[in-house]
Amino acid sequence: MSVDVLSRETAPPPSASTLRLQFRRFRKNHLAMASVWLLALIVLGCFFGPYAFPFTGEDADFDFISAPAHFQWPHLFGTDEFGRDLLVRVLEGGQVSLTIGFLGALVAGVIGVLYGAVAGFVGGRADGLMMRAVEILYGFPYVILVILLSLLFGGGNLALFAAIVFTLWLTPAVIVRAQAQSLARREFIEAARAGGMTGRQIVLEHIVPNCMSVVIVYGSLLVPEVILSESFLSFLGIGIKEPQASWGNLISSGTSAMDSDLRLLLLPGVLLALVLLCLNFIADGLRDAFDPNDR
Amino acid sequence: MTLLESRNLGVGYRIPGTGLFSAARMLPIVHDLSLTLDPGRTLGVVGESGCGKSTLGRALLRLIVPSDGQVLWQGEDMATIPDLRRRRAEMQIIFQDPVAALDPRMTLAKIVSRPLATFEPNLSRKDARARAVQALEQVGLSADFADRFPHELSGGQAQRVGIARAIVGRPKLIICDEPVSALDVSIQAQVINLLMELQEKMGLALVFISHNLAVVRHISHDVMVMCLGRVVEQAPRSEFYARPLHPYSQALMDAVPEPDPRREKGRVGTALAGELPSVLNPPPGCVFASRCPKATDLCRQTRPELRTVAPGRQAACHFIEA
């Protein structure tokens, strides 16, 4: 039989990688893109806005105690009962809430992804034990955990952060583990082992990159979850402590003054709601663009 | 010297216990399997679906750790080869589902060159890429495929990439696990011919696993027939096809519809009548007894040993007269 080496196949015109296609699809989603811009605006506002004012959110202005919102320089939205500028406090509170949100989601995500990828790839008894541990942690009451960790770390932001990460890495771990399990059965993993790759290399070079779609979608949902739980804990008084501001404790003090002065609640509340909405629209857009089911 | 040899190889899968602390059980799949393969030769392995062909192929490369017996690579016990990871350059595998065998997130250049990072760690990235492009060209894919992704390929092209990845480290053996059964008939011949051409150029030995007797006839020097994880017949190709001795081999032959190529995609086992015994509960006697037209009580109670029935030919049946 003759061998057809001469009829070498030439490639069709190039197309983009799946990841690039998915981002292209995301960019066509107007609601999600508008959310990206609005979110970017809020983030920039929180981090750079306070520099425009001649005081910080912790400086009391005794000439203006509980000033109403009259939209006049310098206290655009008035001050609180200690004479601190409300807008600046809300922006600075946003720095705290957003930082904890994104950093917490990042840390929880990285831990969860690695844990899940290893469990799903290794399989067998190790996987069983690892997932049993996750189940046990799931059952652990959240608020009690925070209190315990506050005792452990002597309170403060670190305890809060640790508690948030500690509870939120579980779900990404479970999601990635399922994905890793189905990937581990694919033949390219077998090929990788035949190519001499170690288990660690396979997890990092094959399993994790192939979980990226799921991770991006889920990670975008994780951010609002972290922000919300920071706000919730601060609202309960076991999160960020006065005088440091966060959206949670601002809303909390705004709620107690709700009857006399709604503005103390509205400004942080509306910003938090906007950020959560934006993040959810972005997550939706990412899911539409990345969901492997409708590829 | 013999390239690859297995001695009384036994392979099974660990089935996790139902509870967390209940013991795992071993589900034996391949039993007492011995074979030898010389450099540059092709051993065809045929058998029904589920008889353990893929399990054998993986165990021969120690991608599954055997539960019993030994695999020798050029006379060395694989279990004790130091730094087997790097030695894997010499022994490669290609798969039935060519698309699933490629990481969808990697370019073809990356897929093909990745093994070199392990096998030849001193190679620069640029040289590794050049080797990958060269390997792609050897399998008939032009250099402009290098930066493409697997989803842009047809099945036949994907299998070529799998072959390129296998040959990039200059192996001595490739295990071909049903490499063409997922491909269109028109593409099958191209891939088979490519394998034979590479075999000739590189002096490759092949273990060619297939349920397609016609393809095995075309490519193999020797044929091994498996039934339920055991070898039932082993013979040189032309003798085997001239006159299969084991009733199971004969049944497989009869099940092959001769010239109609479209039927080749059908599994050989489908035309075998009778109940296939479960791997969970293997029969004590002959593995083929439940379906063999010549079966007797002896067959059902005592397992026939694999014995030499003619020069160079072995079979496991009580009633073969050479």
Ligand SMILES: Nc1ncnc2c1ncn2[C@@H]1O[C@H](COP(=O)(O)OP(=O)(O)OP(=O)(O)O)[C@@H](O)[C@H]1O
């Ligand atoms: N990872 C696994 N765990 C448990 N059992 C397995 C596993 N892989 C395969 N098996 C079982 O081992 C047996 C042999 O499987 P194997 O894939 O080796 O068969 P095969 O001859 O290659 O079949 P096919 O022609 O369908 O590819 C089957 O009964 C299968 O269910």
Ligand code: SF4
């Ligand atoms: S040993 Fe008996 S059952 Fe088995 S193949 Fe031979 S005749 Fe058939």
Ligand SMILES: [Mg+2]
């Ligand atoms: Mg198979």
